[in-house]
Amino acid sequence: MQHYSFVSLLQHALTGHRFWGPAWRKAEPRQHYEVVIIGGGGHGLATAYYLAKEHGIRNVAVLEKGPIGLGNTGRNTTIIRSNYLWDESARIYEHSLRLWERLSIELNFNVMLSQRGVLNLAHSQADIREGQRRVNANRLNGIDAEWLDAEGVRDFCPILNISPQARYPVLGATLQRRGGVARHDAVAWGYARAADARGVDIIENCEVTAIRTAAGVVTGVETTRGPITAEKVAISAAGHNSVVAAMAGVRLPLQSHPLQALVSEPVKPVLDCVVMSGAVHVYVSQSDKGELVMGAGIDAYNSYAQRGSFHVIESQMAALLELFPIFSRLRMLRSWAGIVDVAPDASPIIGKLPVGGLYLNGGWGTGGFKATPGAGWVFAHTIAYDTPHHLAAPFSLERFTSGALIDEHAAAAVSH
Ligand SMILES: Cc1cc2nc3c(=O)[nH]c(=O)nc-3n(C[C@H](O)[C@H](O)[C@H](O)COP(=O)(O)OP(=O)(O)OC[C@H]3O[C@@H](n4cnc5c(N)ncnc54)[C@H](O)[C@@H]3O)c2cc1C
Known part of the structure; x- marks a missing residue:
């Protein structure tokens, strides 16, 4: 991680920032990764960061079809809160808010959190x-x-x-x-820099066009920059999650x-x-x-x-x-x-999909920016252990067949 002393700040200011190094590498895709994350928004980048930092899994690629952070992460109105109704939601959003409260220090990057009420x-x-x-x-x-x-x-x-x-x-x-509120771009940049510093490859302009499976288990992805094999594939492609999951034959209850x-x-x-x-x-x-x-x-x-x-x-x-x-x-x-x-109950879907080694963190609808650190945290855990984190478990895809829905329409009634 880079630290800027007063002297180096002065140096950069006087030289017009010409020698200021890039915050993350422009990584080239390798043939194989332990984990491939589809989607370089805040959620995908946070997941990569926590995989590397909390679980020591560094052989990770984040594949983003455009530049990172220009999806919903860079388009939202940046409202952060945790006051959702049901216990399951309150716990995961509050976990996220607590991570927000120390995120600038954690990432050594000012995400400009402003707790103004x-x-x-x-x-x-x-x-x-x-x-x-x-x-x-x-x-x-x-x-x-x-x-x-x-x-x-x-x-x-x-x-x-x-x-x-x-x-x-x-x-x-x-x-x-x-x-x-917080500064949304800074969240993507801060996680990208911190994940990159831990060895994660952030690969921009790399669209996933197919998900490869064999005998019900994921084997990798096809991309516009060539095929990549992987033991685990994690989807975090807000807005397009159902399109991407369909590449593996999974139909999601998302609109x-x-x-x-x-x-x-x-x-x-x-x-x-x-x-x-x-x-x-x-x-x-x-x-x-x-x-x-x-x-x-x-x-x-x-x-x-x-x-x-x-x-x-x-x-x-x-x-x-x-x-x-x-x-x-x-x-x-x-x-x-x-x-x-x-999703039909205005709550996210986080967890394993019915294909071995395939995971989803999506369906955050109008309110997932506030969840960025918390979702990344529980999703990384879920991928690392192939078992849902206890805060993520209630948000599994199975709730749409078991009927254990988490109806947050009232708390999410106004899009945010
Ligand atoms: C106008 C607006 C206002 C909002 N306001 C708020 C708010 O105030 N508070 C709040 O909490 N939430 C808000 N949200 C919701 C919030 O922005 C999202 O829930 C959250 O940002 C989702 O984060 P993400 O990282 O999953 O998504 P994204 O940032 O969208 O990242 C997904 C990425 O996946 C990439 N991708 C898609 N398909 C592929 C593919 N095939 N291959 C490779 N990459 C792919 C996309 O290019 C994109 O960059 C708002 C959303 C909008 C649109």
Whole structure:
């Protein structure tokens, strides 16, 4: 791992950074690896890092069809929280949040975690009941959670419109003070650098086109840069997990949808927390650059095109202005979309697939950025021992046949 002293920082600054070495090698594919990970997003890179660091498995390749981190990792609205309803979810998201809290030190790379507090607004009696139930459930799981009434919401976020005249008046909110945002690119870069330093090959512009199996066991992959054999193949290809799993004959209960976000022109600091509303459907925070970062709901149709429909953005803007009339004269700068893969119970699928040596970490839908460290951690363990980590076990594919679903539609109701 590289450490930068004051002298070397000065040297780099004075030489225009010309001698600043690359953060990770441009690795060439080798013929064989112990583990091949398909997908160089935050999850795939975190998995590689923890395989090397926690389990001593360094003969690992991360295969990414484009440059790393330009999938959902670089397209999300960066909201981090752990206040999910069910025990199984609360445990894995809280495990992740705790890893976030020391990630910059762990990776020696500033991921700019900002624990500024996340509000989930309630606009109806049903919202209040759901929110209060979740606060109580969270506390029983040792997660910081508070219930605020409308006045409490205004005190926490003074620019929010809590007028009873609003179409969906704000009646209260859940608050997780340890929730917040982080810099998404830095998460991919930090894990990439740290994994590379431990010998992992990060191979960009290398698309997996087929998964090879023999007698029900995985033997390797075909790629646009040639065939690679492997003892274990791990899929972490958000948005395209069902396409990749189908290469091994596995059908997943996932649907892929576009999910859009946009940013405003930069303005002076005005919003110092994260606000989410499922009823009017918008979630917003302010970036360090000053832009308001806003997310919408998923487009209803299935698609693999990384673009969405205009009407979704239009209603997202209407929702924003209803909650924050102060933003009515802001100009929007740019919008984009990612493809998220959503499971029927709005929970991820982590574990072994019905082909020997083949594993999946996917189905995180609209909310997997916050899970990046935790998912990488439990997935690495699952691959290393060929047995699900205890935090991952409830999220196996088998739950769709056993019926042990983990319905997080309420906690994930607003995409995030
Ligand atoms: C607009 C938007 C807003 C969001 N907001 C939030 C939020 O605020 N908070 C939150 O927690 N989550 C949020 N999410 C969800 C979150 O971004 C994802 O759940 C998470 O980033 C998934 O991480 P990943 O590493 O698995 O995926 P990705 O970063 O998408 O990585 C998967 C990689 O697999 C690669 N790949 C696919 N097929 C192949 C192949 N055949 N061969 C090789 N490589 C392949 C892709 O190119 C991609 O880079 C949001 C998502 C979007 C789109």
